[in-house]
Amino acid sequence: xxxxxxxxxxxxxxxxxxVVQYGSSVIEGxxxxxxxxxxxxEKIPLKEQLEISQRIKEQLQKxxxxxIHIKSFDLYSLFDKGNFAKESILFYGKSLISGDEFSxxxxxxxxxxxxxxxxxxxxxxxxxxxxxxxxxxxxxGLIKKYSGKIISxxxxxxxxxxxxxxxEPMKKISKDVSVKKIFEIKE
Numbered sequence: 001x002x003x004x005x006x007x008x009x010x011x012x013x014x015x016x017x018x019v020v021q022y023g024s025s026v027i028e029g030x031x032x033x034x035x036x037x038x039x040x041x042e043k044i045p046l047k048e049q050l051e052i053s054q055r056i057k058e059q060l061q062k063x064x065x066x067x068i069h070i071k072s073f074d075l076y077s078l079f080d081k082g083n084f085a086k087e088s089i090l091f092y093g094k095s096l097i098s099g100d101e102f103s104x105x106x107x108x109x110x111x112x113x114x115x116x117x118x119x120x121x122x123x124x125x126x127x128x129x130x131x132x133x134x135x136x137x138x139x140x141g142l143i144k145k146y147s148g149k150i151i152s153x154x155x156x157x158x159x160x161x162x163x164x165x166x167x168e169p170m171k172k173i174s175k176d177v178s179v180k181k182i183f184e185i186k187e
Contacts, residue, residue: 017041036088039052110181
């Protein structure tokens with residue numbers, strides 16, 4: 001199981017704001033080569049960050065057969081423009097401490113909005129698309145299985161980790177499918 005964030009592991013740490021799993025290992029439908037972990041620290045010396053990160057890595061490695069790849073950040077370095085992992089950490093990141101999306105700590109809820117059009121499809125393709133989303137004959141469709149919801153005609157919303165679960169089969173039926181990644185304000 002690569003979804004380490006679902007295991008509710010008791011970790012030993014200090015001066016840590018959060019431990020976040022991100023990258024391909026949190027995305028449903030992907031087979032990752034490793035598990036990406038970001039340890040977000042309070043402002044402490046880099047040497048101490050690295051020592052604590054290695055201890056956390058050793059603790060986590062016991063819970064997965066896939067190699068753990070760990071990175072250390074304080075809040076300043078996390079948001080640095082040179083940090084190419086920040087988007088994935090903020091948008092896809094799952095807290096190993098709380099089990100929630102990491103971005104909720106900052107009052108943001110990540111969502112994927114998928115727009116689609118069935119305008120140029122034949123009737124049987126439109127029906128197939130409807131079954132894909134809503135289900136058929138007492139079988140659940142993608143919307144119910146993966147926490148999706150229709151927010152307006154031709155637009156559905158889901159959690160970031162389910163993006164591919166929706167996109168790949170939808171694109172097999174309709175070529176007119178697009179994605180927008182957004183953050184909603186947590187109230």
